[in-house]
Amino acid sequence: MAAGPYNYSYIFKYIIIGDMGVGKSCLLHQFTEKKFMADCPHTIGVEFGTRIIEVSGQKIKLQIWDTAGQERFRAVTRSYYRGAAGALMVYDITRRSTYNHLSSWLTDARNLTNPNTVIFLIGNKCDLEAQRDVTYEEAKQFADENGLLFLEASAKTGENVEEAFLDTARKIYQNIQDGSLDLNAAESGVQHKPSSPRGTQLSNDQPTNKEGCAC
Amino acid sequence: MEASFLSSVPLCGGNLKLRLWDARNLFSRKSSGKTSSEPSLGWRLFRSKQAAHKEASKAAAQDARSKSASPSPKSTVRRKSTDFIVGSTTALILENRPTNLPPKSAEEEQKHREQYEAMVEEAKRREKKDIKQKMMQLQQQIKHEDTVASAMEVWNSEILNNWDIMKHSRKAQELWWQGLPPSIRGKVWKLAIGNDLNITYELYEIFRARAKDRIKLLCESGPESDEDPSPADWDRESSVELIKLDISRTFPHLCIFQKEEIVDKGTVVKMGGPYHDMLHGVLGAYVCYRPDVGYVQGMSFLAAVLILNMEPADAFVCFANLLNKPCQLAFFRVDSGQMKIYFDTYEVFFEENLPKLYALFQKWKVTPDLYLIDWIFTLYSKSLPLDVASRVWDVFCRDGEEFLFRTALGILLHYEDILVNMDFIQIVQFLTKLPEVIADDKLFQSIAAINMQAKNKKFKEVLSSVKEGVASQNADREKGE
Numbered sequence: 001m002a003a004g005p006y007n008y009s010y011i012f013k014y015i016i017i018g019d020m021g022v023g024k025s026c027l028l029h030q031f032t033e034k035k036f037m038a039d040c041p042h043t044i045g046v047e048f049g050t051r052i053i054e055v056s057g058q059k060i061k062l063q064i065w066d067t068a069g070q071e072r073f074r075a076v077t078r079s080y081y082r083g084a085a086g087a088l089m090v091y092d093i094t095r096r097s098t099y100n101h102l103s104s105w106l107t108d109a110r111n112l113t114n115p116n117t118v119i120f121l122i123g124n125k126c127d128l129e130a131q132r133d134v135t136y137e138e139a140k141q142f143a144d145e146n147g148l149l150f151l152e153a154s155a156k157t158g159e160n161v162e163e164a165f166l167d168t169a170r171k172i173y174q175n176i177q178d179g180s181l182d183l184n185a186a187e188s189g190v191q192h193k194p195s196s197p198r199g200t201q202l203s204n205d206q207p208t209n210k211e212g213c214a215c
Numbered sequence: 216m217e218a219s220f221l222s223s224v225p226l227c228g229g230n231l232k233l234r235l236w237d238a239r240n241l242f243s244r245k246s247s248g249k250t251s252s253e254p255s256l257g258w259r260l261f262r263s264k265q266a267a268h269k270e271a272s273k274a275a276a277q278d279a280r281s282k283s284a285s286p287s288p289k290s291t292v293r294r295k296s297t298d299f300i301v302g303s304t305t306a307l308i309l310e311n312r313p314t315n316l317p318p319k320s321a322e323e324e325q326k327h328r329e330q331y332e333a334m335v336e337e338a339k340r341r342e343k344k345d346i347k348q349k350m351m352q353l354q355q356q357i358k359h360e361d362t363v364a365s366a367m368e369v370w371n372s373e374i375l376n377n378w379d380i381m382k383h384s385r386k387a388q389e390l391w392w393q394g395l396p397p398s399i400r401g402k403v404w405k406l407a408i409g410n411d412l413n414i415t416y417e418l419y420e421i422f423r424a425r426a427k428d429r430i431k432l433l434c435e436s437g438p439e440s441d442e443d444p445s446p447a448d449w450d451r452e453s454s455v456e457l458i459k460l461d462i463s464r465t466f467p468h469l470c471i472f473q474k475e476e477i478v479d480k481g482t483v484v485k486m487g488g489p490y491h492d493m494l495h496g497v498l499g500a501y502v503c504y505r506p507d508v509g510y511v512q513g514m515s516f517l518a519a520v521l522i523l524n525m526e527p528a529d530a531f532v533c534f535a536n537l538l539n540k541p542c543q544l545a546f547f548r549v550d551s552g553q554m555k556i557y558f559d560t561y562e563v564f565f566e567e568n569l570p571k572l573y574a575l576f577q578k579w580k581v582t583p584d585l586y587l588i589d590w591i592f593t594l595y596s597k598s599l600p601l602d603v604a605s606r607v608w609d610v611f612c613r614d615g616e617e618f619l620f621r622t623a624l625g626i627l628l629h630y631e632d633i634l635v636n637m638d639f640i641q642i643v644q645f646l647t648k649l650p651e652v653i654a655d656d657k658l659f660q661s662i663a664a665i666n667m668q669a670k671n672k673k674f675k676e677v678l679s680s681v682k683e684g685v686a687s688q689n690a691d692r693e694k695g696e
Contacts, residue, residue, distance in 0.1 A: 020460055021461075038467075042460075042464040042465075044588060044593060045588030045589045046585060047648070048643050050644070063640050068512055069512075072509075073512065075549045075551050
């Protein structure tokens, strides 16, 4: 279980990517605060959220990087992919253009992370069935073809939000267990018995229970 | 208990009015007559997110209720009247002792009476103290208002009508640092930002009309359906389309830039929206005016702050000229190389002013791009409370781009004691979501304490030497190749 003063034994870095307005920040907020934020200002650059979860009896601290979605910002946000253990790639099921751009997001996710990074595709806003513009089947097919985990979710109702974040963590944990993810490798996106998030040794980390959301 | 009863009633009504008066005047718009039709606008601006939200949803709910034709005014009236009923022990003590209890001895009775009187005395004393404190607050408020009024007088009679000569005067510069009186804020910003681009109101109208046509065209042809997914296409040219995604996400808690229909139990409730079209107009016109820059996230905050302080046509002129400044151009073009030059320059002053914190940030690899991007893009209007941000804008108009970086260091200094005990994720979370309440005077004291000279070099000199360094590095690399 948790070592020393820490109340978690792993840190996983996640990154949330996808077009602007697909609901990246709202998904994060729903996951960390269990609330839908209707009036979420758009993200400029990057924002952060954390939550401690449990997988197979292990406490894991998720460190989530929520990026700006506009194409123009990709020059900046590309540097945030490094060392992500999980990437949540989000599109809006009511706007086909956000789905059409997935291959470009996927290219970035593949090129800028390590081969073991778990990529999870989320079709957000599934509560807006009447305005649906992308079918479940085609997205599922896209996910299967590219080896992605996939769920349709709603940041508004909370449907499948927990699942998407937790399934990603389970998959990462599984990769650690079966040895396909080498914790000692640089940029694995995972730290065991928390050391510094981006490399150096940690000295005064005091995880608190009040993990805020940077949404 | 009695003390709280006695002091709970008297002054709060007066205080409320005062705050209302103050808030309205912070963002008074000039003459357009719009204020009268939006009586609650100024009042809304300066409350906490939750309060504004509650108010909005309450208003929406009330609106919905009146539409569904079953108003229940009684219940609200009743609730209001109970606000003032506070339980008290007075009656109990004055009551005759119940007959089923043994009588008190005279001595005990006397003791109890004395205790009771002492309590009443204490309560009265506390009440007096409370009133005195409130009077002092009131006096401070009045004093503050007087200062603003006299500052306004000086601005109007001495500085504004003699701008070119007076703007560099010591008097103007000092008054400027104190924060501009809201009623002349727009005027001073406009003068300070200037109009090097020579944009006329006619030009604004032309581009606004063009943006309107474009949006109409896009709506008719349904651009989303069979769009080319090539990245170049879904940016710039089509960014007029992107604007609408962001407008309602600009200062959402103010409820004035939104134009969404919120459905509440089957009833459509219109939310806010008086400034929605203005904001859309200014941003749309800009995209048509500068298609090479286009709409970039963050712009909507800048345009919104300008619109809150001046007429849309003036806001457009200021917006276009503001974005034409070197720092803004570098950031809004998301020119990574140029941005890095600014970040490196910033770090020189960071290390000089806050060596301990700088070392900590180095250790945790908290790089400036993680928190400065949001601050610089929106000129702090997203991250600081709007009244504090407005004061940052004031001095930014006076001192230029270096003040943006000075403000960043001021924020770090202001929160240094908290930051030194944090780790990577705590620091970046804190800096990308600053506390909702920040006292502007304290923050400005911290900003004033930041020295913008590093090794006897001013910001501009450091900036150009960093630039030269980068240029020579590039030249070396080219030679090497």
